[in-house]
Amino acid sequence: xxxxxxxxxxxxxxxxxxxxxxxxxxxxxxxxxxxxxxxxxxxxxxxxxxxxxxxxxxxxxxxxxxxxxxxxxxxxxxxxxxxxxxxxxxxxxxxxxxxxxxxxxxxxxxxxxxxxxxxxxxxxxxxxxxxxxxxxxxxxxxxxxxxxxxxxxxxxxxxxxxxxxxxxxxxxxxxxxxxxxxxxxxxxxxxxxxxxxxxxxxxxxxxxxxxxxxxxxxxxxxxxxxxxxxxxxxxxxxxxxxxxxxxxxxxxxxxxxxxxxxxxxxxxxxxxxxxxxxxxxxxxxxxxxxxxxxxxxxxxxxxxxxxxxxxxxxxxxxxxxxxxxxxxx
Numbered sequence: 648x649x650x651x652x653x654x655x656x657x658x659x660x661x662x663x664x665x666x667x668x669x670x671x672x673x674x675x676x677x678x679x680x681x682x683x684x685x686x687x688x689x690x691x692x693x694x695x696x697x698x699x700x701x702x703x704x705x706x707x708x709x710x711x712x713x714x715x716x717x718x719x720x721x722x723x724x725x726x727x728x729x730x731x732x733x734x735x736x737x738x739x740x741x742x743x744x745x746x747x748x749x750x751x752x753x754x755x756x757x758x759x760x761x762x763x764x765x766x767x768x769x770x771x772x773x774x775x776x777x778x779x780x781x782x783x784x785x786x787x788x789x790x791x792x793x794x795x796x797x798x799x800x801x802x803x804x805x806x807x808x809x810x811x812x813x814x815x816x817x818x819x820x821x822x823x824x825x826x827x828x829x830x831x832x833x834x835x836x837x838x839x840x841x842x843x844x845x846x847x848x849x850x851x852x853x854x855x856x857x858x859x860x861x862x863x864x865x866x867x868x869x870x871x872x873x874x875x876x877x878x879x880x881x882x883x884x885x886x887x888x889x890x891x892x893x894x895x896x897x898x899x900x901x902x903x904x905x906x907x908x909x910x911x912x913x914x915x916x917x918x919x920x921x922x923x924x925x926x927x928x929x930x931x932x933x934x935x936x937x938x939x940x941x942x943x944x945x946x947x948x949x950x951x952x953x954x955x956x957x958x959x960x961x962x963x964x965x966x967x968x969x970x971x972x973x974x975x976x
Contacts, residue, residue, distance in 0.1 A: 648671060648794045648795060648965070648968075648969045649779065649791075649792065649793045649794045649795075650666060650671060650673040650674070650793060650794065650795045650796070650797065650965060651673065651674050651675075651676065651780070651782055651790070651791065651793040651795075651796045651797070652673050652674070652675045652676070652796075652797045652799060653676050653677075653770050653782075653796065653797070653798045653799065653800055653808070654675075654676075654677060654684065654798065654799035654800045654943070655676070655677035655679070655682035655684065655755070655759065655764060655766070656677075656682075656683060656684025656685065656686070656755075656799060656943070656954060657683075657684065657686060657754070657755070657758070657944075657951055657954040657955050657958065658799040658942045658943045658944065658954040658955065658957050658958035658961075659675055659677070659684075659797070659799035659942075659958060660675070660682060660755060660758035660759055660762070660958070661758065661954070661955045661956075661958035661959050661962070662797055662799070662942060662958035662959065662961050662962040662965075663675050663758075663759075663762050663958075663962075664758055664761075664762070665958070665959050665962035665963065665966070666962050666966065667761060667762060669962075669966050669971050670971065671966075671969075671971070672763060673762070673763065673797075674763045674765065674790070674793075675759075675762050675763060675764045675765065676765050676768045676770055676782070676784070676790075677764070677765070677766055677767075677768065678767065678768060678769040678770075679766060679767070680766055680767055681752060681755070681766065682752075682755040682756065682758070682759045682764060682766070683699075683751070683752045683754070683755030683756075684699075684755070685699040685700050685918065685921065686699055686700045686747070686751045686752065686754055686755055686951065687699055687751070687752045687755070688750035688751050688752040688753075689832075689914065689916070691832065691912070691914045692912050692914075693832055693833075693834045693867060693869070693871055693912050693914060694865075694866065694867055694871075695749065695750040695752075696750075696832035696871070696873065696914060697746075697750060697751040697752075697832075697859075697862075697873060698830045698832060698873070698914070698916040699751065699830065699916075699918065699921075700751060700951055701746070701751075701845075701855065701857055701873060701875075702726055702744040702745060702746045703744070703745055703746070703950065703951035703952055704741060704742055704743070704744060704745070704950065704951075704952060705742075705743070705745065705952060706742070706952060707956055709956065709959070710952045710955055710956060713955065714745055717747075717754070717757065720757070721748070722747055722748065722753055722754060722757045723745050723746065723747055723748065723754065724745065724746065724748050724863040724864065725743050725744070725745055725863075726743075726744045726745065726746050726861075726862055726863060727863075728744065728844050728845045728861055730744075730843070730844075730845040730846055730847060731843040731845070731846040731847070732846065732847050732849060733843075733846045733847070733848045733849065733850070733903060734848075734849070734850055734903075735849070739846075739847055746862060746863065748863055748864035749864035749865065749866070750864070750865075765787070767786060768784050768785070768786050768787055769784060769785045769786070770782050770783070770784055770808065771783050771784060771785055772808070772811075773796060773808065773809070773812050773939075774812070775812065775938075776792060778791075778792040779791060779792030779793050779794050779938070780792060780793045780794075780795075780796045780938060780939070781793070782796070794938060795938050795939075795940065795965055795968070796938065796939050796940070797939075797940045797942060797961050797962075797965070798816075798939070798940070798941045798942075799941070799942050799943045799954075799957075799958060799961075800943070801825055801920035801943070801945065802820040802821075802823040802824075802920070802923070802943070802945040803820070803825060803919075803920055804920070805817070805820040805941055805943070806820035806821050809939065809941070812939070813936045813937075813939045815936050816934055816936050816939060816941050819927060819934050819941070819946075820941065820945075822925065822927065823923060823925055823926055823927050823945040823946070824923070824924040824925035825920040825921070825922065825923055825924060825945060826881070826882060826921060826922045826924045827878070827881045827882055827885050827917065827918055827919050827920065827921055828854070828875055828876060828878065828917075828918045828921030828922060829875070829876035829880075829881045829884060829892050829896070829915065829916075829917055829918075830873070830874070830875050830876075830915070830916045830917075830918060831873070831874040831875075831876075831892065831893055831896045831897075831913060831914070831915045831916075832859075832871065832872070832873055832874075832913070832914040832916075833871065833872050833874065833893075833897065833900075833910055833912070833913045833914075834867065834869035834870065834871050834910070834911040834912045834913075835869065835870040835871075835872065835908040835909070835910060835911065836869070836870070836908045836909040836910075836911055837870060837908040837909075838870045838908075839858075839870065839872075839900075839904040839906070839908070841903075841904050841905055841906075842856065842903060842904050844857065844858045844861035845857040845858070845861065848877070848899075848903070851877070851880075851899050851902065852876055852877060852880040852884075852895055852896060852899045853874060853876065853877060853880075853896065853899045853900065853903070854875045854876060854877035854878065854880075854881075855873075855874070855875035856872060856873070856874055856875075856900065856903070857872065857873045858870075858871075858872055859871035859872060859873060869911055869912075870908070872900070874896045874899075874900060876892070876896060878921075878922065878924070881917075881921070885917070885919070892915050892917075893910075893913045893915050897910060897913070922949065923944050923945035923949035924949075926944065926945050926946070926947060926948050926949040926953070927945065927946050927947075928947065928948055929946050929947065931960060931964075932946065932947055932956055932957045932959070932960030932961065933946060933957055933960050933961035933964060934946060935961075935964065940961050940964065940965070941961075942954075942957040942958050942961040943957055943958075944957065
């Protein structure tokens, strides 16, 4: 069976590894320069910084088993932190929090091992023919034909890609709201002792803060922080320039800390589709229409774990259709 997977985030990579373990050779395409989607990190003057997902949790037994395996492999570590909720100061609910080491993108690199991964390839359209599905790309021409296509892109991109060929799947994607997020990595001249190592912020422009030095495997000479704008603020500032965003988030951090150390370096990043605000929570974990399937965090529950489970469920459906046994990976 010839399978194409569009999107090399956690869902796409989880699906591809499940298929590879069962003996198939899916082609994984992503428009980015590296795998990982919103779990990517970026090399900057500050060192490697996590600009997207800050951690993940593990509730489902299958995902807990995978996390334990990644820990044994040295890819993942538990983050010994108890995030606060500000300005109240109470401890946030939730179980253990995990992250990849020494940066979040290492999880995607681990999941991508052995795959036919084609990066910097944007799929602009799909076309159905007698031999199967072909993919129209910006850089590699027409690829295929494929017997099955799994789309794991963010909901708005999935809707745009499928609305002309699979209206039911496009309509499902349209129901899943996604919010933007401005992310900022900063290096400060002096520490901020008044702040906790991590916190959810329920006031003003900030939604999340984390001291990078508290995260396992992170090595920074300066006092580095990851800041996320709140969903509402990020949406209102979506088209703002990086300098404006940087100054606004630093002002908000200074208000929380009661002081504003000199900023040595700052790296802003805009995520247009950062969080699934209205995930479908589809019981099967994926949605299918004939030879086309969609999966991702927005199909499940909006979390990294949900993306992994969704991709695995889609892979299991593909294997069942091919008469092959599933293999957890």
